[in-house]
Structure formats: C-alpha cells, structure tokens
Amino acid sequence: DVKVTQSSRYLVKRTGEKVFLECVQDMDHENMFWYRQDPGLGLRLIYFSYDVKMKEKGDIPEGYSVSREKKERFSLILESASTNQTSMYLCASSLYLREGRYEQYFGPGTRLTVT
C-alpha cells in the first residue's frame, strides 16, 4: 500500500511566523505535489516536483516555497504566514498507471489555522 504521511494533522500559527509542512512518501515516487483545499474552490495546486531538487510553480505559488532534498520528502514552507493561508493542505505523490495516466495518492492533510 502506498503511504503518504504529513507531519501534522492540525497546526495553529501566528501571523508572520515561518511554517514548515512536511510530507513523506514511501513508494519511491518521482512526482510530489502540494495543494490547498478551500470550500467552494476545490483543490488548487501550489507547487510540484518531478525529481530531487527540482520544483515547479503550480497555480497559486505566491507566499509559498518548497524544498525537495530527498526523493521521499517534499516540504512546503510559508515564509511569513498570513490569515488568508488558513486552509487544508494536502500533499500527494503520483504513480504511473498506463496510457499516460498517473494516479495521485494523498496524505491525510494538515489543517492550518493562522491567527
């Protein structure tokens, strides 16, 4: 079974704090992703990575950065947390299925509240 784990289920931080969200997958997947999920907006891609030390911006990268120093670990960093970054953060890694299709496996999510 593919397992994607995230460092915290719930996190409360203050405005201006630097926040680290960690994600680890145990299936040697090359591709990893960070999303945020908000009511009515669905999942929105923040950053993704195809390989170690490689990163690409998603649809909403502003206010975030990422780090991928090891294949199994993909970190999301909020340099200076703001209240509009209160959200559910979901990490995923993907497995090639067939015919050009990839299945994404998600971690359990981190519900971040910025006060």
Added chain:
Amino acid sequence: RKEVEQDPGPFNVPEGATVAFNCTYSNSASQSFFWYRQDCRKEPKLLMSVYSSGNEDGRFTAQLNRASQYISLLIRDSKLSDSATYLCVVTPSGSARQLTFGSGTQLTVLP
C-alpha cells in the same frame, strides 16, 4: 471560467436510487479524466479513470463526451456508504503528471 466545473449539490437520494453527476471541462486538449472520491475530513482517493469508450466498475459507470467536453458518473443502487464528495479531475494538455480538480459534488444517501 473554471477549468473544471461541477454542480456542487448537495444531492440527497434514498438508498437504492440511481444518481448521475456531470462535469464540464474548458480545455479541449485535456488528456485524461478521472473521478476521485473524498469522504468527510479525509483525503481524496481515486474512484475510477474515465476512458473514451466509457467504463464500468460494479455499480459505477463513467462516460466521456469529448465533443461536448463533459464527463459523467452514474451510481446505481446507491448505498449509504456512497455518501461522499465526488471530484471530477482532468489532466491538462502538456503534462500528464498534473491534475486539475473540480470543486466536487456532495452526495448524501439517505436510509
């Protein structure tokens, strides 16, 4: 216009009913299509891929209409355990590894 649009619902149906969800996508060059399921306070999980010829998995049938740019999911003989949010997912052209998610359709199956 959103890239992937779904009716948010909620759909409340009795057990045993047949229910259908539709989803439209804006990019005609989209490559692959999926339905994911997300239970309350849980992460999304792949329900099924959607193929051009249509495909069935037990009580679930998925259809793709490329000309009209919509995808459908049909659930027959609904069970209480089918209650969840169903996410329509599209792979944009040029990158099979990325996914674009709809905001989901909420289904509640009532006893």
